[in-house]
Each structure stands twice: as structure tokens, then as C-alpha cells.
Amino acid sequence: xxxxxxxxxxxxxxxxxxxxxxxxxxxxxxxxxxxxxxxxxxxxxxxxxxxxxxxxxxxxxxxxxxxxxxxxxxxxxxxxxxxxxxxxxxxxxxxxxxxxxxxxxxxxxxxxxxxxxxxxxxxxxxxxxxxxxxxxxxxxxxxxxxxxxxxxxxxxxxxxxxxxxxxxxxxxxxxxxxxxxxxxxxxxxxxxxxxxxxxxxxxxxxxxxxxxxxxxxxxxxxxxxxxxxxxxxxxxxxxxxxxxxxxxxxxxxxxxxxxxxxxxxxxxxxxxxxxxxxxxxxxxxxxxxxxxxxxxxxxxxxxxxxxxxxxxxxxxxxxxxxxxxxxxxxxxxxxxxxxxxxxxxxxxxxxxxxxxxxxxxxxxxxxxxxxxxxxxxxxxxxxxxxxxxxxxxxxxxxxxxxxxxxxxxxxxxxxxxxxxxxxxxxxxxxxxxxxxxxxxxxxxxxxxxxxxxxxxxxxxxxxxxxxxxxxxxxxxxxxxxxxxxxxxxxxxxxxxxxxxxxxxxxxxxxxxxxxxxxxxxxxxxxxxxxxxxxxxxxxxxxxxxxxxxxxxxxxxxxxxxxxxxxxxxxxxxxxxxxxxxxxxxxxxxxxxxxxxxxxxxxxxxxxxxxxxxxxxxxxxxxxxxxxxxxxxxxxxxxxxxxxxxxxxxxxxxxxxxxxxxxxxxxxxxxxxxxxxxxxxxxxxxxxxxxxxxxx
Numbered sequence: 001x002x003x004x005x006x007x008x009x010x011x012x013x014x015x016x017x018x019x020x021x022x023x024x025x026x027x028x029x030x031x032x033x034x035x036x037x038x039x040x041x042x043x044x045x046x047x048x049x050x051x052x053x054x055x056x057x058x059x060x061x062x063x064x065x066x067x068x069x070x071x072x073x074x075x076x077x078x079x080x081x082x083x084x085x086x087x088x089x090x091x092x093x094x095x096x097x098x099x100x101x102x103x104x105x106x107x108x109x110x111x112x113x114x115x116x117x118x119x120x121x122x123x124x125x126x127x128x129x130x131x132x133x134x135x136x137x138x139x140x141x142x143x144x145x146x147x148x149x150x151x152x153x154x155x156x157x158x159x160x161x162x163x164x165x166x167x168x169x170x171x172x173x174x175x176x177x178x179x180x181x182x183x184x185x186x187x188x189x190x191x192x193x194x195x196x197x198x199x200x201x202x203x204x205x206x207x208x209x210x211x212x213x214x215x216x217x218x219x220x221x222x223x224x225x226x227x228x229x230x231x232x233x234x235x236x237x238x239x240x241x242x243x244x245x246x247x248x249x250x251x252x253x254x255x256x257x258x259x260x261x262x263x264x265x266x267x268x269x270x271x272x273x274x275x276x277x278x279x280x281x282x283x284x285x286x287x288x289x290x291x292x293x294x295x296x297x298x299x300x301x302x303x304x305x306x307x308x309x310x311x312x313x314x315x316x317x318x319x320x321x322x323x324x325x326x327x328x329x330x331x332x333x334x335x336x337x338x339x340x341x342x343x344x345x346x347x348x349x350x351x352x353x354x355x356x357x358x359x360x361x362x363x364x365x366x367x368x369x370x371x372x373x374x375x376x377x378x379x380x381x382x383x384x385x386x387x388x389x390x391x392x393x394x395x396x397x398x399x400x401x402x403x404x405x406x407x408x409x410x411x412x413x414x415x416x417x418x419x420x421x422x423x424x425x426x427x428x429x430x431x432x433x434x435x436x437x438x439x440x441x442x443x444x445x446x447x448x449x450x451x452x453x454x455x456x457x458x459x460x461x462x463x464x465x466x467x468x469x470x471x472x473x474x475x476x477x478x479x480x481x482x483x484x485x486x487x488x489x490x491x492x493x494x495x496x497x498x499x500x501x502x503x504x505x506x507x508x509x510x511x512x513x514x515x516x517x518x519x520x521x522x523x524x525x526x527x528x529x530x531x532x533x534x535x536x537x538x539x540x541x542x543x544x545x546x547x548x549x550x551x552x553x554x555x556x557x558x559x560x561x562x563x564x565x566x567x568x569x570x571x572x573x574x575x576x577x578x579x580x581x582x583x584x585x586x587x588x589x590x591x592x593x594x595x596x597x598x599x600x601x602x603x604x605x606x607x608x609x610x611x612x613x614x615x616x617x618x619x620x621x622x623x624x625x626x627x628x629x630x631x632x633x634x635x636x637x638x639x640x641x642x643x644x645x646x647x648x649x650x651x652x653x654x655x656x657x658x659x660x661x662x663x664x665x666x667x668x669x670x671x672x673x674x675x676x677x678x679x680x681x682x683x684x685x686x687x688x689x690x691x692x693x694x695x
Contacts, residue, residue: 001324001400001466001491042671049645050130051150057134058645059393059675062420064383064653067669070342074316075667077277078340078385081318082655084270085338085388088320089682091263092336092389093136095241095327096199098215099189100137102172106161106186107132108683109171113164121160124152126676128190133679134393134649138189139199141394142647143540144327144547146197154191158183200329200547202485204621208329216333218244225249236481238299238334239322254322255297260336262687264294267320267338269689279314286312290321306402310414313378315343317416323401324390326549331480331487337390341382344419351511352463353379353415359464359502364598365605371409371470379415379463385669386652388682393649393675397422398458400466400495405478413467417458421650432642437536437635439577439584442528445521453526456513457499464502465495472609482611486620490604493553493624497601500527500557504594524590531574531585534558538632539639540646546625556624558585561596563623566603572596576631582638583631651675657692664691 043061050057070078094101107129114122128149135141138148158180165171165179173182188195196213203211209223217226221244229249234240239254256264268291275291278284286308293301302321318341322334357374387395398417402408430450434443471479480487502508503523509516534554546555560566561574573589574596587593607615639646654673658666673681685693 001403001488001495043651043674044671047651047674050127050134051645053640053643055640055643055645056647057131058648059130059134059651060648061651061671061674062384062653063671064342064385064420064669066344066383067342067385067653070315072664072666073277074279074342076664077274077279077316078342079655079657079664079667080270080274080277081316081320081340082386083685084267084274084320085318085340085386086682086685087266087270087687088263088336088338089388090686091260094260095215095335096135096137096139097189097196097213098219099186100132100215103138103186103190104129104132106171106182108680109169110157110160110164112680113167113169114160116167117160117163120151121156124149124156125160128152130675133675134647136389137199140540142548142551143542144199144201145542146193146195146199148191148193154183154187157190198547200327202329202331202547203545203625204617208485212329214327214329215241216328217242218249221249235330236332236478238302238325238332239293239297240333253297256295258297266687266689268294271320279316280312282308282312283314293321303402303404303407306404306407307411310378310402310407310412313380317341317343317380317382319391319399319401323403325403325480326488327390329485331483331485335390337388339384339387339391341384341416341418344381344383346379346381348512349379349381349415349417349459349463352459352508352513353377355507355511356464356467358507359498359505360468362502362505363468363498363601363605364501365469365602365609369469369472369605369609371468374467375412377412377415377463377467379417381417381419383420384418384652385655387650392652393679394647395421395650398462400462403480405471405480408467409470415462415467417462422455422458429644433536433644436638436642437532437584438528439579439586442524442532442587446525446528449518449522449525450529452514453503453522453529456503456508456522457496457526457530460499460502461495465498466491468498469494469605469609471611475609475611477611479608479611483608483613483616486613486616488549489552489556489620489624490608490616492550493556494601494604494608496530496553497557497597497604500530500597501594501601503527520590523594524587527590527593528585528587530554531558531561531587535576535583535585535631535635536639538627538635539644541627541632544627544629544632546627552620552624555627556620557597557600559623560600561593565596565599566619566622570596576628581634583634649675651678654678654681659692662691 044063045061047059047061090101093104107125110125111129114125139146161179161183171179198211199214201208201211207223209217209226210220213219226249234251240251241259243250243252252259254260271287271291275284275287278287286305289301289305289308293305320338323337325331325334327335353376356376360371360374363370400413400415434446438446503526509519514522537551546552561572562576564570571592573587573592575586575588577584577586651673653669653671656668656670657664
């Protein structure tokens with residue numbers, strides 16, 4: 001489980017670049033064969049903005065400080081894990097929709113052969129391609145709703161493809177299919193927002209499989225058909241795709257020799273090189289278990305990997321595999337993601353982790369759902385080098401894994417905060433946001449303590465949130481499987497509430513999070529930032545439905561507190577007020593808001609521990625799924641006025657090996673790529689096993 005970057009998007013870097021690098025005012029005007037930045041320049045900070053008036057996506061280049069201080073062995077390990085991450089990037093693209101990878105390949109080939117195209121066509125192709133890279137397909141990564149090109153038309157695409165074909169483009173045509181037929185087949189998937197409109201649908205009353213077009217199930221199969229034909233064992237598998245053969249639903253495992261076999265072979269090539277460089281026995285055993293998992297598809301091997309990984313407290317760390325389950329309408333099948341990082345200063349978060357047992361005993365839910373003893377989890381603040389698949393270019397700010405409830409209970413979990421992603425800020429955008437969206441009574445306090453409140457929201461969400469609690473002893477299955485479609489939202493909401501609940505605990509002042517005198521002010525800043533920040537995110541919604549799991553949780557908290565709970569009428573010290581025609585969240589009584597948080601948290605933990613699917617569905621369908629349209633429209637008007645991007649995407653550093661023959665004698669970390677250069681390189685390298693393919 002993880003904390004998404006959009007929760008701190010309003011504070012992201014807006015105008016500072018290192019080494020005198022100028023922002024790219026129109027990256028589409030760059031040559032068709034883009035080149036890295038000249039030596040000495042660095043692409044760090046704001047690189048470009050996408051969408052009308054730059055309000056869709058802010059693209060940021062991030063650095064990773066201190067890499068040069070790592071040992072050669074650590075640098076070599078990081079490089080092999082880095083290549084393994086790149087090798088799996090397109091696995092997730094293919095998972096998002098059955099034609100997502102084909103559409104991306106089509107646009108990349110046109111872009112690479114676009115020298116002679118009209119400038120308007122080149123720009124339109126390039127613009128749409130950036131959205132495809134960032135979202136890994138033609139659906140918004142946050143909304144799960146189809147988007148269409150800003151400027152590209154079908155006629156422009158056809159002309160561009162024909163010209164690119166004459167210039168040598170390889171469109172990998174299906175046997176017997178012409179380029180014209182290919183374009184006609186893909187046309188509705190690119191240009192028709194009403195055709196297969198939802199990637200992942202979990203709306204109450206809908207057939208969530210028939211109306212979801214994520215590439216985990218055959219198109220348009222019904223939930224009834226799935227339930228009748230698929231075994232209970234396969235329904236619970238993390239690493240499976242369901243295909244349709246002659247009217248029969250057939251499960252196929254992600255493994256070498258199976259689904260994504262070629263990708264997994266390349267990933268495994270680099271992981272094998274990493275094994276002898278492992279920094280601990282736990283890390284070595286984890287890599288070996290992961291390799292066996294990719295070879296066989298045996299999920300028990302991934303469970304073994306997960307235990308070794310969470311116990312491995314090393315400088316170099318990584319993720320690789322099918323992990324989070326947000327895109328599956330049933331909330332079971334994992335999406336591919338990978339990253340590589342190294343530990344930064346983790347003193348504060350380590351103190352929090354050391355007190356995990358203390359916080360568990362003070363949870364506001366029945367003792368029978370509290371863990372008897374919590375072993376301090378591994379908790380690190382890291383500099384991330386690369387994130388691919390479901391982790392990048394859009395990035396979380398933190399994550400807590402593994403997701404298996406029994407492993408959390410018996411072995412614990414590991415908590416990672418991505419410092420160089422979380423720390424990106426802009427004083428200018430922050431001040432604009434405070435003035436536009438926060439009531440005057442909250443503004444000064446939020447200016448001073450908002451960042452600190454947000455920091456500890458993330459820390460507690462991950463470190464003491466996800467790993468807390470335990471299932472009822474009578475429960476015979478993982479709560480995730482029993483609760484189904486509402487589970488991911490429930491778990492993210494539960495972890496958020498734990499942060500909101502414990503922000504007033506005196507232990508935080510004792511460990512140095514802030515002073516006792518500041519604590520209530522930090523708590524108030526955290527609460528108003530959480531509630532108003534959720535309302536500010538309405539600007540990205542086209543309808544009144546919340547589909548992303550984290551946002552469902554935040555919406556539930558806001559609406560539950562404002563509406564007075566399940567029975568209504570309670571005063572939880574939170575209102576949405578209208579001032580001069582604008583809507584704002586207001587905290588009238590922090591202690592009452594804290595009581596409301598405790599009530600929701602108790603309810604959610606009881607639902608989770610008892611595996612109460614109906615209770616979870618009712619709660620989220622009532623409070624977490626639909627928004628107030630008047631609030632949304634007002635927020636969108638105000639956001640347009642100050643031109644705040646709706647999302648952020650990242651360009652990560654590049655690792656460059658220094659070779660002496662076939663030996664790596666050093667590894668350099670460079671920040672000389674924009675989004676286009678990096679993503680095209682990822683595509684070139686995905687199946688390559690040379691140490692340095694660019695030589």
C-alpha cells in the first residue's frame with residue numbers, strides 16, 4: 001500500500017532548475033530524435049507542463065543526492081536492479097488495456113520518423129505520446145477514465161503514420177492486416193471517449209467486470225460468467241491474467257514461458273547479476289525467491305521474497321514484481337512496478353518505528369483486533385533512483401509492504417519514504433493555494449505547519465498505519481479476498497485515519513517530531529490540509545464519481561465528518577462553508593474532529609478484521625464514491641484561475657556505468673534527460689542485456 005504523490009502536489013517545484021537549465025517552453029519543438037542535455041547541464045525541477053494552459057500535468061526532473069558516496073559494490077548492485085526495473089516498464093502498460101502497448105508503439109514510431117511532418121502534426125503526436133508514457137496507456141492513472149488527444153485528429157494520425165512508414169517506421173503489423181486497417185481498429189480506442197470509457201469500474205450496481213477494460217480480463221465478460229467458470233484458488237491469485245478461449249475463461253500465470261515471459265526473462269537476467277552483490281543474506285534470499293517466482297509463477301515464492309524483503313535493512317533497496325492491486329476491479333490481481341533506491345537520513349522515522357507497539361496499544365478499536373506485540377518495522381527514508389511500471393513516471397511519496405495480511409501479522413512490514421519525491425516544493429504555488437483555497441482563519445497556521453503536518457501524515461500512514469491491527473481469529477481467509485472491491489479504499493482510508501488520530505499523541509513530541517507547544521497547531525494544519533486538499537483534487541474530476549482508492553478514502557473522511565456520521569446529526573467539528581460564493585473546509589472544533597476520526601477508524605478496523613464486505617461497500621458507496629458537484633465546479637473555476645496542474649510526473653536520474661572491458665569500474669548518476677529522451681530509452685532497452693547499450 002502506498003501514499004500517492006498527488007496529496008502533496010500543490011507544493012511541487014514550479015520554477016527552479018539547477019545548473020542554469022531553462023524550462024522547456026515547448027518540448028514538442030525539439031528534434032524528432034531527442035538528445036540528452038549537454039554535459040554540465042542538469043534537468044532537475046520543472047521541465048514542462050501539459051494540457052490547456054499547462055493545467056493537466058507538471059513534469060519534474062528529480063535528482064538523487066549522495067549516490068557518489070556509495071561503494072563500488074553498492075553502485076554495481078544499484079545498476080543491475082536499475083536495468084531490471086527498466087526491463088519491466090512495458091508490462092504495466094500492457095496490463096492497463098489490451099491495446100495500450102500497441103498504441104504507444106504506434107505513436108513512438110511516428111515520433112521517431114516525424115522529421116518531414118508538418119510542425120502542427122509533429123507537436124500533436126508528441127503531446128499525445130507524453131500522456132501515453134505518463135499514464136501507461138489511454139486512461140488516466142488516477143481517474144481510470146479514457147482521455148483523448150488534445151490536438152491530434154484521426155486524419156492527422158493517418159497521414160503521419162503513412163509518411164512514417166515510407167520513412168522506415170516498423171509498425172509491427174498483425175499478419176494479414178494493413179496499416180490502414182490497424183489504424184481503423186485502434187481509432188475508437190484513441191479518439192472516442194465514450195468507447196470502453198472506464199479502465200476500472202467499482203461502482204455499486206454495475207457489473208464491474210463487464211464495464212472495466214483493464215487488460216486483466218477478457219473484454220465484456222460478466223461477473224456471473226467469471227464466478228461460474230473460475231476456481232476459488234485462481235480468483236485469489238496475484239499474478240494471473242484471464243483470457244477467453246472458445247467461450248471458456250482460462251487463467252494464465254505471469255511467468256517465464258507464460259504471460260510476459262520475455263519481459264520476465266530480461267528482468268531475471270539482471271536480477272541474477274545482482275544476487276552475488278546483495279548486501280545481506282536476507283536480501284540475497286529475497287532475490288533468489290523472486291527469481292524462482294518469475295520462473296515458475298508460484299505465488300508462494302513471492303510470499304517468501306516478501307518476507308526476506310521486509311526483513312532486509314540494507315542501503316540499496318528495490319521493488320520488482322506484481323504488487324499493488326488498485327487497477328483490478330476485484331482488487332486482487334497485482335500490477336507490475338519496480339524501483340531502486342538508497343537510504344538517506346532515517347533517524348526520525350526510525351524513532352517512530354521503534355514505538356509501533358506503543359501506538360498499537362492506543363488504537364481506538366477493540367482489543368481483540370489489536371496485535372499482541374508489534375516488532376518495530378524497518379522504516380527508511382530513501383533517495384529513489386528510478387521508478388517504472390505502476391510506480392513511474394507518476395510516483396507515490398511512500399509505501400508500506402507487503403500487502404499480505406498474514407505476513408504483516410506474523411512478520412511485520414517495511415516502510416519506505418521517497419525523500420526526493422516528497423521534498424519537491426514551491427513557495428510560490430503553496431502561497432497561491434493557501435490564499436485561494438483556505439479560509440483566512442486557517443491560513444497563517446497552515447503556512448507555518450502545513451508541511452510538517454503533511455510529513456507526519458505520510459510517516460504515520462506508512463509506518464504505524466498499514467501494519468496495524470489483526471483479523472478476527474475466526475476469519476478463514478485474507479480480509480482483502482473477503483471484502484473485495486472496497487478493500488483498497490478501506491485500507492488506504494484506515495492508514496490515513498491512524499495518522500490523523502495519533503497526531504495528537506504526546507509520544508510524537510517526545511521523539512522529536514515537533515514540540516509539545518506546537519502539537520495542536522501541527523494537528524490542526526494536518527487536518528485542514530487533509531480535508532481541503534481532498535476538495536482541491538475535485539478539479540481533476542469530469543463527473544461526480546470518485547474511482548481511485550486513496551481518494552475514496554479521503555472523500556469518506558470529509559463527508560462522514562461533515563454529514564455527522566452514519567446516523568447523521570452528530571457534530572464532528574468540521575463544516576464545508578460558502579464564503580463569497582466559494583466553498584471551503586472549516587474546522588470549528590479540533591477535539592470533536594478527532595473524536596469523529598476515532599469513530600470512523602473503529603468502524604473501518606471492525607469491518608476489516610471481520611471481513612465484512614457488505615459493511616465496507618455500504619460505507620464507501622454512501623460517503624466515499626460521489627462528490628458534491630457544486631463544490632467540484634467551484635474548485636475547478638478557482639484552480640483554473642491560478643493555473644495549478646492537476647497531476648505530477650517525474651523524470652528520474654540515469655545510471656551510467658563506467659566500463660573497463662566487460663567490468664563495471666564505476667557508476668555515475670546523471671540528470672541529463674527530459675521525459676521524451678528517458679521514455680524512448682526505456683523502450684529501446686527493455687529487452688537488451690548489454691551492459692551499456694548506447695556505446
